[in-house]
Amino acid sequence: MKILVLNSGSSSQKSRLYEIVGDQLSEHPPKPVWQASVDWTHHQGFAELEVKTAENAVFKEKIQADSYASATERVLQTLLEGETQVIKAAKEIDAVGHRVVHGGQEYNQATLVTEEVKAAIRRLASFAPIHNPANLEGIEATEKVFPEATQVAVFDTGFHSHIPLSAAVYPGPYVWYEKEGIRRYGFHGISHQYCSQRAAQLLGKDLNSLRLITCHLGNGCSLTAIKDGKSIDTTMGFTPLDGLMMGTRSGSLDPGILIYLLRKQGFDADKLDDILNHDSGLKGISGISGDMRAIQTAIGEGNTRAQLAFDMYIHRLRSHIGSMLAVLGGLDAIVFTGGIGENHSLTRSAACEAFAFLGLKLDETKNQASPKDQDIAAADSSIRVLVIQTQEDWAIAQECWHLLYKS
Numbered sequence: 373m374k375i376l377v378l379n380s381g382s383s384s385q386k387s388r389l390y391e392i393v394g395d396q397l398s399e400h401p402p403k404p405v406w407q408a409s410v411d412w413t414h415h416q417g418f419a420e421l422e423v424k425t426a427e428n429a430v431f432k433e434k435i436q437a438d439s440y441a442s443a444t445e446r447v448l449q450t451l452l453e454g455e456t457q458v459i460k461a462a463k464e465i466d467a468v469g470h471r472v473v474h475g476g477q478e479y480n481q482a483t484l485v486t487e488e489v490k491a492a493i494r495r496l497a498s499f500a501p502i503h504n505p506a507n508l509e510g511i512e513a514t515e516k517v518f519p520e521a522t523q524v525a526v527f528d529t530g531f532h533s534h535i536p537l538s539a540a541v542y543p544g545p546y547v548w549y550e551k552e553g554i555r556r557y558g559f560h561g562i563s564h565q566y567c568s569q570r571a572a573q574l575l576g577k578d579l580n581s582l583r584l585i586t587c588h589l590g591n592g593c594s595l596t597a598i599k600d601g602k603s604i605d606t607t608m609g610f611t612p613l614d615g616l617m618m619g620t621r622s623g624s625l626d627p628g629i630l631i632y633l634l635r636k637q638g639f640d641a642d643k644l645d646d647i648l649n650h651d652s653g654l655k656g657i658s659g660i661s662g663d664m665r666a667i668q669t670a671i672g673e674g675n676t677r678a679q680l681a682f683d684m685y686i687h688r689l690r691s692h693i694g695s696m697l698a699v700l701g702g703l704d705a706i707v708f709t710g711g712i713g714e715n716h717s718l719t720r721s722a723a724c725e726a727f728a729f730l731g732l733k734l735d736e737t738k739n740q741a742s743p744k745d746q747d748i749a750a751a752d753s754s755i756r757v758l759v760i761q762t763q764e765d766w767a768i769a770q771e772c773w774h775l776l777y778k779s
């Protein structure tokens with residue numbers, strides 16, 4: 373069975389083709405037959421496309437970044453032609469799994485894409501304005517190129533759908549929750565769930581016996597408190613703007629600031645949306661970039677605003693970890709994942725340092741050594757610290773496989 377996966381994040385689009393042979397899924401992610409990534413962060417009208425195959429063919433191209441739909445079509449063409457061709461005809465693709473960021477209250481399981489589902493993704497775009505529209509364009513482009521494939525949506529909100537109401541409801545008027553669906557939905561659920569399962573595997577423990585904090589630190593950043601394999605609290609909320617400070621997003625703010633800007637500065641909703649989603653976080657404070665690598669380079673050059681941006685990022689990360697810790701009432705392991713969580717040893721050590729009083733101790737040599745799916749805590753640490761390469765794409769492929777195999 374050939375399953376294609378499309379994962380549109382805020383700074384990148386990652387696509388993978390998996391070939392699943394036989395009637396059992398392997399425990400570890402298999403090597404994708406083909407993978408493509410589009411990096412949207414280089415602006416000036418262009419995005420960088422890079423395609424690789426299992427046979428080591430590599431193809432790079434600058435593509436027009438004016439629409440997700442046309443970029444996705446270009447990505448999909450490389451499956452069918454050129455040096456990265458891995459299929460002869462479109463009908464060879466059995467299913468396409470799409471990461472859809474916001475599924476609202478209705479969708480918390482992998483779901484076959486119908487016109488009704490597309491309408492819901494469109495409607496929910498007002499809650500996830502930089503994600504759902506891209507997800508929908510990806511679905512429509514794929515339907516065009518692979519009309520015979522089964523399209524499946526897997527939702528980032530799904531894993532958090534059982535968060536207790538005490539953590540999910542916002543303390544405004546009750547009618548917000550009851551009538552408007554204003555509640556904490558939480559995001560990055562595919563990644564948090566995958567990491568919790570992988571953590572249990574790496575620790576050799578039953579997931580149902582573990583208390584975990586998973587830190588998904590990418591361009592978007594969120595934490596989840598996981599008990600008995602379930603998300604019981606998470607830092608992102610009604611939208612992916614809540615919680616931690618991120619690359620270009622603010623995370624939690626005093627809502628009074630928004631009222632002030634609306635009243636005194638004449639801002640409207642679109643302007644606030646743009647500033648909070650695109651010009652805040654590491655980028656807003658440093659004035660340089662939302663990319664942690666650029667922040668580190670600037671700190672190395674003595675840039676004090678880049679230093680402040682990093683210090684704020686760590687301060688907020690620590691305080692939200694503390695909050696998840698309190699919700700769990702104890703901790704067996706903390707997991708780092710996402711572009712920053714997987715690659716930036718300084719973020720990991722700075723975050724962990726605050727919890728030394730609990731007996732949490734890193735093995736700094738392991739932390740520095742580009743760990744992948746490894747425990748980097750010192751042998752005598754009271755809490756394990758894992759670095760896990762998130763495999764959202766493989767998790768989506770598994771969901772598709774279960775859905776198709778069952779039907």
Ligand SMILES: Nc1ncnc2c1ncn2[C@@H]1O[C@H](COP(=O)(O)OP(=O)(O)O)[C@@H](O)[C@H]1O
Nearest residue numbers: 381383384590591592663664710711712715716
């Ligand atoms: N080697 C690295 N060191 C520090 N940060 C990194 C490194 N590699 C990637 N990152 C960070 O990871 C972020 C992207 O994370 P990723 O999870 O891939 O993003 P997305 O949210 O688009 O899925 C980049 O903005 C960058 O800040």
Ligand SMILES: CC(=O)OP(=O)(O)O
Nearest residue numbers: 381382559591592612
């Ligand atoms: C929900 C979200 O913020 O996703 P990403 O980090 O991929 O932008």
Ligand SMILES: [Mg+2]
Nearest residue numbers: 381382590591
């Ligand atoms: Mg991501």
